[in-house]
Amino acid sequence: MNDQGMATQGGSKRKYVRLKATNDPDETRADILAVAQEQFARHGYAGTTIDSIAAKTKRSKRMIYYYFSSKPKLYKAVLENAYRGIRVAEESIRLDEDDPRQSIKNLVEFCFDYHFERPSFVKMVMGENLNDARFVSASDEIKNLHFPLTQRIEKCLRKGYENGYFGRTCTAVEMHMTITALSFFNVSNQATFSAIFDIDMKSPAVCRARKQEILLAVLGRLDTKLDDGFSTEYR
Amino acid sequence: MNDQGMATQGGSKRKYVRLKATNDPDETRADILAVAQEQFARHGYAGTTIDSIAAKTKRSKRMIYYYFSSKPKLYKAVLENAYRGIRVAEESIRLDEDDPRQSIKNLVEFCFDYHFERPSFVKMVMGENLNDARFVSASDEIKNLHFPLTQRIEKCLRKGYENGYFGRTCTAVEMHMTITALSFFNVSNQATFSAIFDIDMKSPAVCRARKQEILLAVLGRLDTKLDDGFSTEYR
DNA sequence: CCCATAATGTTCTAGTTGGTACATTTTTCT
DNA sequence: AGAAAAATGTACCAACTAGAACATTATGGG
Numbered sequence: 001m002n003d004q005g006m007a008t009q010g011g012s013k014r015k016y017v018r019l020k021a022t023n024d025p026d027e028t029r030a031d032i033l034a035v036a037q038e039q040f041a042r043h044g045y046a047g048t049t050i051d052s053i054a055a056k057t058k059r060s061k062r063m064i065y066y067y068f069s070s071k072p073k074l075y076k077a078v079l080e081n082a083y084r085g086i087r088v089a090e091e092s093i094r095l096d097e098d099d100p101r102q103s104i105k106n107l108v109e110f111c112f113d114y115h116f117e118r119p120s121f122v123k124m125v126m127g128e129n130l131n132d133a134r135f136v137s138a139s140d141e142i143k144n145l146h147f148p149l150t151q152r153i154e155k156c157l158r159k160g161y162e163n164g165y166f167g168r169t170c171t172a173v174e175m176h177m178t179i180t181a182l183s184f185f186n187v188s189n190q191a192t193f194s195a196i197f198d199i200d201m202k203s204p205a206v207c208r209a210r211k212q213e214i215l216l217a218v219l220g221r222l223d224t225k226l227d228d229g230f231s232t233e234y235r
Numbered sequence: 236m237n238d239q240g241m242a243t244q245g246g247s248k249r250k251y252v253r254l255k256a257t258n259d260p261d262e263t264r265a266d267i268l269a270v271a272q273e274q275f276a277r278h279g280y281a282g283t284t285i286d287s288i289a290a291k292t293k294r295s296k297r298m299i300y301y302y303f304s305s306k307p308k309l310y311k312a313v314l315e316n317a318y319r320g321i322r323v324a325e326e327s328i329r330l331d332e333d334d335p336r337q338s339i340k341n342l343v344e345f346c347f348d349y350h351f352e353r354p355s356f357v358k359m360v361m362g363e364n365l366n367d368a369r370f371v372s373a374s375d376e377i378k379n380l381h382f383p384l385t386q387r388i389e390k391c392l393r394k395g396y397e398n399g400y401f402g403r404t405c406t407a408v409e410m411h412m413t414i415t416a417l418s419f420f421n422v423s424n425q426a427t428f429s430a431i432f433d434i435d436m437k438s439p440a441v442c443r444a445r446k447q448e449i450l451l452a453v454l455g456r457l458d459t460k461l462d463d464g465f466s467t468e469y470r
Numbered sequence: 471c472c473c474a475t476a477a478t479g480t481t482c483t484a485g486t487t488g489g490t491a492c493a494t495t496t497t498t499c500t
Numbered sequence: 501a502g503a504a505a506a507a508t509g510t511a512c513c514a515a516c517t518a519g520a521a522c523a524t525t526a527t528g529g530g
Binding site for chain 2: 042043044045046047123125126127128129130131132133136137142143146150168170173174177178180181182184185186188189190191192193194195196197198199209210213214216217218219220221222223
Binding site: 049051062065071 | 486489
């Protein structure tokens with residue numbers, strides 16, 4: 001792989017990429033990053049030791065400091081990499097279907113699947129929240145990554161409301177939060193929920209049912225007219 | 236406080252409770268437990284040091300080992316205490332209203348508020364999930380605490396469906412999961428969401444709107460008939 | 471009032487962990 | 501080929517941490 005001598009996606013600025021891989025900084029960086037994500041996700045920031053990362057790496061501990069300088073900087077690199085992943089993936093969601101309900105369905109399906117298939121991303125985000133989002137707050141890159149999606153959702157919601165597909169509407173951020181919450185929780189709290197209610201939330205059947213459930217709640221939110229005889233205002 | 240010489244709620248088995256509080260095991264235990272919950276919630280299991288707990292306690296580190304033997308046992312005590320708290324509180328939710336939609340509303344409101352007001356409980360649960368629910372799985376007490384609520388929810392859902400209040404129904408566990416997910420996420424991911432979308436999710440206005448949003452989704456789920464022209468089956 | 475015991479304080483240690491100093495090999499450029 | 505620079509390996513340390521050893525005080529029954 002990468003034996004064409006072409007530039008790699010990594011941050012290396014060398015003119016010519018070496019063909020032999022005895023010393024391979026890009027590979028080393030990527031290796032460290034992948035192992036670090038796995039470890040930080042599983043054991044949290046404090047629970048992860050640089051030694052444990054190094055042990056699972058093809059290179060030595062020295063390399064972690066060589067490329068990432070310190071534990072917090074390594075963590076930050078992992079986190080930004082993770083957020084970049086979901087934001088890029090979101091671009092491919094189809095939100096311009098003729099029937100906006102189909103767009104919302106696409107959104108739910110993407111969100112559910114993305115989280116379900118990437119538990120270590122979910123755990124990274126959980127870790128950040130336990131840490132009061134210290135690293136997310138400090139990263140301009142992460143904070144500037146979300147605008148596109150909410151704007152597209154807003155467009156979709158407006159279309160659905162104006163064309164009479166949705167009886168109600170809500171803000172794009174609220175919609176995004178609802179869908180994300182349901183998709184996220186399905187993974188983030190899988191361990192305790194599975195243990196307490198004695199179900200296997202990873203099984204295809206349960207997973208399928210849950211996805212359908214989420215879709216019903218989300219579409220129900222946009223569709224319902226329950227004003228008849230029951231006020232939803234809080235007393 | 237507790238100057239009547241009556242038995243305290245703690246595990247002490249002394250016949251007579253001391254009136255002076257120079258040595259006060261119940262108080263010491265409770266103090267340690269509260270501080271420990273706060274610390275474990277904020278910094279996770281690995282991130283919390285016994286020394287840091289001791290420093291915030293009125294007593295010394297020695298007492299932590301005196302009453303709780305080890306770090307994992309202290310953690311387990313904190314966790315069981317936290318779960319006991321919510322299960323007991325759940326008993327007071329009114330789920331037998333004439334209008335089952337009101338029951339569901341009560342449930343949503345309770346769940347939302349309980350989590351919102353107890354971020355450290357939420358964080359404990361997050362920590363457990365990051366740890367693959369190791370302690371929850373090992374605690375029979377926690378696992379046997381949930382039955383009452385789901386049974387009551389099921390009764391409420393059946394009544395609502397049979398009496399025509401709900402156009403659809405679902406299992407009690409699904410309903411519980413949906414409501415919990417939305418309420419839980421609102422707290423668990425507050426930090427990253429607030430940072431990324433630049434909103435203050437702790438403000439009363441945002442909080443109120445969010446609660447309403449959740450209620451609409453949940454009731455919408457039970458109410459909607461969207462079979463007209465749009466199938467929710469996955470293709 | 472005295473003593474067994476419960477409750478608390480102080481000091482130390484063995485093991486870990488983030489990070490560094492120093493040494494060595496590999497690659498690139500001329 | 502040979503020197504400079506990049507990449508990697510090894511050995512080590514200072515700080516921290518869970519827990520234990522040892523010492524002391526407070527309490528309540530007789």
